[in-house]
Amino acid sequence: MEREKFKSRLGFILISAGCAIGIGNVWRFPYVVGNSGGGAFVLFYLFFLLILGIPIMTMEFAVGRASGKSAVRAFETLEKKGQKWHIHGYAAMIGNYLLMMFYTTVAGWMLNYFVRMAAGNFEGSDPAGIQAEFSGMLGNPKVLTFWMVVVVLIGFGVCYLGLQKGVEKITKVMMIALLAIMVILAVVSITMKGGKEGLSFYLVPNFAKMKEIGISKVIVSAMNQAFFTLSLGIGSMTIFGSYLGKERSLLGESFNIAFLDTFVAIVAGLIIFPACFAFGVNPDSGPSLIFITLPNIFNAMQGGRIWGSCFFLFMAFASLSTVIAVFENLISSCMDLWNWSRKKAVGLNIIFMIIASMPCVLGFNVLSGFEPLGAGSTVLDLLDFIVSTLMLPIGSLVFLLFCVSRYGWGFDNYLKEVNTGKGIKMPRLIRGYCRFVLPLIIVIVIVEGLYSFFK
Template sequence: MEREKFKSRLGFILLSAGCAIGIGNVWRFPYVVGNSGGGVFVLFYLFFLIILGLPIMTMEFAVGRASRKSAVKAFKTLEKPGQKWHLQGYAAMFGNYLLMMFYTTVSGWMLNYFVGMASGKFEGADATGIQTQFSTMLESPGVLTFWMVVVVLIGFGICSLGLQKGVEKITKVMMIALLVIMVILAVVSITMEGGKEGLSFYLVPDFTKMHEIGISNVIVSAMNQAFFTLSLGIGSMAIFGSYLGKERSLLGESINIAFLDTFVAIVAGLIIFPACFAFGVNPDSGPSLVFITLPNIFNAMPGGRIWGSCFFLFMAFASLSTVIAVFENLMSSCMDLWGWSRKKSAWINIIFMIIVSMPCVLGFNVLAGFEPLGAGTTILDLEDFIVSNLLLPIGSLIFTLFCVSRYGWGFDNYLKEVNEGKGIKMPSWIRGYCKYVLPVIIVIVIVNGLYSFFK
C-alpha cells in the first residue's frame, strides 16, 4: 500500500509544531523563565534549542523520511542485517502510549475548564470557591473519566478520517485558531493597567536573580527546556518525516517548527505575566497557575468570561494538537506492524487507550493513597517522570547514535537525506559535533534529570 503524504507543506509544519506545542509550553516555560532570570534564560534556551533541539529533530525526520515508516519499523528498514537498533522502535511506541496515558487526562481538564468558563460556572466565585472547584474535579472519577474519554474519541476520530482529510485538515484550522487567540490574549494582557511590570519581569534580564539561582542552574534549566519542548526521542517527529516528500531539506523545516514552538511558549508568558502583575498575583507553577490563579484573574477582568473561555479554548487546542499527532503515530505503528486498516486501528486504540488512561484518572481519587514517588505524588507524576526523564532523552541518544555511527545508519546517509530538496542545508563540518559533542550533552541531560529527581 502506498504511503500517505501531506497535502501541503503548511500542513506538515503546523502538524509537527502541534505535536511539539503542548501544555508544557504554556505554563512550564513562562514560569521557568521568570524563575531563572528572565531574558538571560531565554538567550540560553534559544542557544540550546539551536545546538541541541534542531540536530535531533532533523535526525528523527531523516529516519522517518528515508524509511517511509513509523518509528516502530523505521530502524528495521534502515539498519544493517543482524543489528538491534529496531528495538528502539518498540520503546518509542511504548513511550507514545505512556505519554498519552496521562496526557489524555490533563487535556480533559482543559476541555472541562473551557466548558465551565464559557457557561459561567466560575462567575462570582471567590478564590476559595475556585480552589474548591479544582479539588472537586480531581476528586470526581466520573468527571475525569468522562472528559478523558471525550479526548480519546476526538483524537482517534480525527485520525480515523485519514492523514489529509482528518489529521492535516483539522490540525491546520486548530493551530491557526490557536495562534490567533494567543496573539489577541497577549495584546489584551499587555495593555492592562499594571501589565507592564509583568512584561519587565518576564523579558528584562535580571542578572542579580541569575547570580542568586546560580549560573550553572540557569544553564541546565535552559538545556532541559530546549530538549523537552520539542517532544524528541519517541518517534513523534519520525512519523511526520515518513509522510513528507523530498522537495524540501529537513533543516529548514525543523527551523520553522522550532520557531513556532518557541513563539507559542514566549507568547504564553506575554499572556500570563502581565495579567498576574496587573491583579497583584504572584506567578506560580504548574496546575495552580492555570486552574486556580488564572480563573481568579479572569473573574476580576472586564469581559473575563469571554477572555477566560478563549484562554481555555487555546489550552485545549494546544493539548489536543499533541494528542492528535501522537495518536496518528500510534495508529500508523499499528498499521505498519499488523497491517490493520486505519479504521480498525482507530477502534482498537480507542478501547485500549481508555483502559490504560484509567490509572492516571483514578490516581487523583480512588488510588490517591498510592504515592509512587513520595508524599504528595500521583500516578501522573510517575508516568511523566518515566517519559520526560528516561524515554525522551534516552530515545534521543539512540536516534543520534544511529544517525552518526558507522555501526548504525551512518552520518553520510543521514546527511544525504537531511539535505535532499530545496532549502537550508546541514553543513558537513557538523559531523564532529554530532558524533562527539551532541551525545555528551544528551547524557548530561539524562544524568541531571535523574540526579535532580532522586535528590
C-alpha cells in the same frame, strides 16, 4: 499500499509544531523563565534550541523520510543486517502510549474548564471557591473519566478520517485558531494596568537573579526546556518525516517548527506574566497557575468570562494538537506492525487507550493513597517522570547515535537525506560536533534529570 503524504507544506509544519506545542509550553515555560532570571534564561534557551533541539529533530525526520515508516519499523528498514537498533522502535511506541496515558487526562481538564468558563460557572466565586472547584474536579472520577473519554474519541475520530482529510485538515484550522487566540490574549494582557511590570520581569535579562539562583542551574534548566519542548526521542517526529515528500531539505523545516514552538511558549508568557502582575498575583508553578490563579484573574477582569473561555479554548487546542499527532503515530505504528486497516487500528486503540488512561484518572481520587514517587505524588507524576526524564532523552541519544555512528545508519546517509530538496543545507562540518559534543550534552541532561529527581 502506498503511504499517504501531506497535502501541503503548511500542513506538515503546523502538525509537527502542534505535536511539539503542548501544555508544557504554556504552563512550564513562563514559570521556568520567571524562576531563572527572566530574559537571561530565554537567551540560553534559544541557544540550546539551536544547537541541541534542531539537530536531533532533523535526525528523527530523516529516519522517518528515508524509511517511509513509523518509528516501530523505521530502524528495521535502515539498519544493517543483524543489528538491533529496531528494538528502540518498540520502546518509542511504548513511550507514546505512556505519554497518552496521562496526557489524555490533562487535556480533559482543559476541555472541562473551557466548557465551565463559557457557561459562567466561575462568575462570582471567591479564590477559595475556585480552589474548591479544582479540587472537586480532581476528586470526581466520573467527571475526569468523561472528559478523558471525550479527548480519546476526538483524537482518534480525527485520525480515522485519514492523514489529509482528518489530521492535516483539522490540525491546520486548530493551530491557526490557537495562534490567533494567543495573540489577542497577549495584547489584552499587556495593555492591562500594571501589565508593563510583568513584561519587564519576563523579558528583561536579570543576571543578578541568575547568579543568585546559580548560573549552572539556569543553563541546565534552559538545556532541559530546549530538549523537552520539541517532543524528541520517542518517534513523534519520525512519523511526520515518513509522510513528507523530498521537495524540501529537513533543516529548514526543523527551523520553522522550532520557531512556531518557541513563539507559542514566549507568547504564553506575554499572556500570563502581565496578567499576574496587573492583579498582584505570584506566577506559581504547575497546575495551580492555570486552574486556580488564572480563573481568579479572569473573574476580576472586564469581560473576563469571554477572555477566560478563549484562554481555555486555546489550552484545549494546544493539548488536542499533541493528542492527535501522537494518536496518528500510534495508529501508523499498528498499521506498519500488523498490517491493520486504519479502521481496525482506530477501533482497537480507542478501547485500549481508555482502559490504559484509567490509572491516571483514578490516581487523583480512588487511588490517591498510591504515592509512587513520595508524599503527594500521583500516577501522573510517575508516568511523566518515565517519559520526560528517561524516555525522551535516552530515545534522542539512540536517534543521534543511529544517525552519526558507522555502527548505525551512518552520518553520510543521514546527511544525504537531510540535505535532499530545496532549502537550508546541513554542513558536513557538523559531524564532529554530532559525534562527540551532542551525545555528551544529552548525557548531562539525563544525569541532571535523575539527580534532581532523586535529590
